[in-house]
Amino acid sequence: MPVKKLQCDMPKSVQFMNEVAERSGQNIYACYQCRRCAAGCPVGMQTMVTPDRLIRLITMGETEEALNNLLVWKCVACYTCGARCPNNIQTARITETLKQMAKEAGITPLVERTADFNAAFMQSAGHLGRFNELEGMGIYETKTMLKDLKKGDIKSIINEVKTQSDLGLAMISKKRLHIGIERVKNISEIKALYKKADASKKEDRK
Amino acid sequence: MKEVAYYPGCSLHSSSELYDLQCRMVFSNLGIELKEIDDWNCCGATAAAKTDDFLAIALPARNLGIADATGLSEIVIPCSSCYSRTLVSQKRLLCDSELKHKINAELSRKVEAKIKVSSILDLLMPKLLSGELAAKLNKKLAGLKVACYYGCLLTRFPCDISVDDNIENPQSMEKICEELGAEPLDWGYKTDCCGASASVNDTDQSLLLMSYILKDAVSRGADCIVTTCPLCQMNLDAHQVRVMQKHGIKKSLPVYFITELIGMSMGFDPYEMQIDRHFVDAISLLKEKGLV
Numbered sequence: 248m249p250v251k252k253l254q255c256d257m258p259k260s261v262q263f264m265n266e267v268a269e270r271s272g273q274n275i276y277a278c279y280q281c282r283r284c285a286a287g288c289p290v291g292m293q294t295m296v297t298p299d300r301l302i303r304l305i306t307m308g309e310t311e312e313a314l315n316n317l318l319v320w321k322c323v324a325c326y327t328c329g330a331r332c333p334n335n336i337q338t339a340r341i342t343e344t345l346k347q348m349a350k351e352a353g354i355t356p357l358v359e360r361t362a363d364f365n366a367a368f369m370q371s372a373g374h375l376g377r378f379n380e381l382e383g384m385g386i387y388e389t390k391t392m393l394k395d396l397k398k399g400d401i402k403s404i405i406n407e408v409k410t411q412s413d414l415g416l417a418m419i420s421k422k423r424l425h426i427g428i429e430r431v432k433n434i435s436e437i438k439a440l441y442k443k444a445d446a447s448k449k450e451d452r453k
Numbered sequence: 454m455k456e457v458a459y460y461p462g463c464s465l466h467s468s469s470e471l472y473d474l475q476c477r478m479v480f481s482n483l484g485i486e487l488k489e490i491d492d493w494n495c496c497g498a499t500a501a502a503k504t505d506d507f508l509a510i511a512l513p514a515r516n517l518g519i520a521d522a523t524g525l526s527e528i529v530i531p532c533s534s535c536y537s538r539t540l541v542s543q544k545r546l547l548c549d550s551e552l553k554h555k556i557n558a559e560l561s562r563k564v565e566a567k568i569k570v571s572s573i574l575d576l577l578m579p580k581l582l583s584g585e586l587a588a589k590l591n592k593k594l595a596g597l598k599v600a601c602y603y604g605c606l607l608t609r610f611p612c613d614i615s616v617d618d619n620i621e622n623p624q625s626m627e628k629i630c631e632e633l634g635a636e637p638l639d640w641g642y643k644t645d646c647c648g649a650s651a652s653v654n655d656t657d658q659s660l661l662l663m664s665y666i667l668k669d670a671v672s673r674g675a676d677c678i679v680t681t682c683p684l685c686q687m688n689l690d691a692h693q694v695r696v697m698q699k700h701g702i703k704k705s706l707p708v709y710f711i712t713e714l715i716g717m718s719m720g721f722d723p724y725e726m727q728i729d730r731h732f733v734d735a736i737s738l739l740k741e742k743g744l745v
Contacts, residue, residue, distance in 0.1 A: 326610060
């Protein structure tokens, strides 16, 4: 792996570090790079950037890389890093925060499907008040397949259709596919909470 | 009958509705009536935490408000993700009154966040310790070697929440399985992650994580895996064939809900509990062990 020289820009670094610490609620200043988190991270072998490296990127002001690396998008939020951290830093919370900050910065995620799935889930949960597996999966699959189509990635589409239809058929045969639609009666409350969430995001941006 | 408030969550009302049915059967037999809270909403699961800090707290808060209004002292949440998100929301609301006011402004049933939030194991353990569970068992699950799988969210939280069990090597499910006459195994992946929703959006990663879990369980000689979380169950069950093909695992393992093993020991009919709705055949093993 090529070694990248870190460019430490103090004012930029401090501003970014403070924002991540405040929004995630994590005392990242306490990290002394012991790497207990890295030893326990189940995706670290694939992401290369382990929780300790992610914190280092943040403290060194490497904003671009901190906002868009494989750990941010492949973190499974198992909270092992935080459970083992001697300084009680929950890096999974940091990856959750960085996903939101990346979106605000208009960055295209390294693993787009992760962002697309989360967005589809929230859309379905907000629409009916309860997550509808068919609706949520429908929104997600349409979105990812359209993106693959635009890229001319027909292989991915065929692969996805095959996987999902296999799973769908298995679910039908085991009567695990739920066709009925459940919705929250007082859906106006859910809509109001979603509206408030949007409003507070706009306020934060100001 | 003691009444306990009950939040099934979305999966227990759709793909894992068999777990909803089993929870009601098992707890009713233990003298606990699960009172499903009315008009509950999705807790936002892990997606909310990854996209919107406000909704991640506000969505479970609405359910907590409905639960508070029941006047009951405890709510049980079988799904690990719903349980975790609801506890995290409650914890945050208790120390952030400004946020609580902001959320309550939109709610008809205001959240006080005072109800005790319990996992299914929190509800089962006192019944085990008091001997009430043993009194309801009439069939020993003799010779059934089980790998108790806790997954992530029963013992690890993104904020300070104390857990009654050992967080690295929890034992409560093992204790329950021993009471049922089964043989819980010591193994290394009981609190490792199955990938959760990554099985949808980062499939290869999730299949890899599941392969670690299945390989270890198989190599320790397990007959089956037992879990409390509907997403862990769905992942390890529905995707098992693909994990086996991709990662060269030869033996398949049924993945039971804890309620299924307890129900079998209580003498319930496996078909009535809908154990035939698993992806990996879960009935044959029970027959093999002379339990059906």
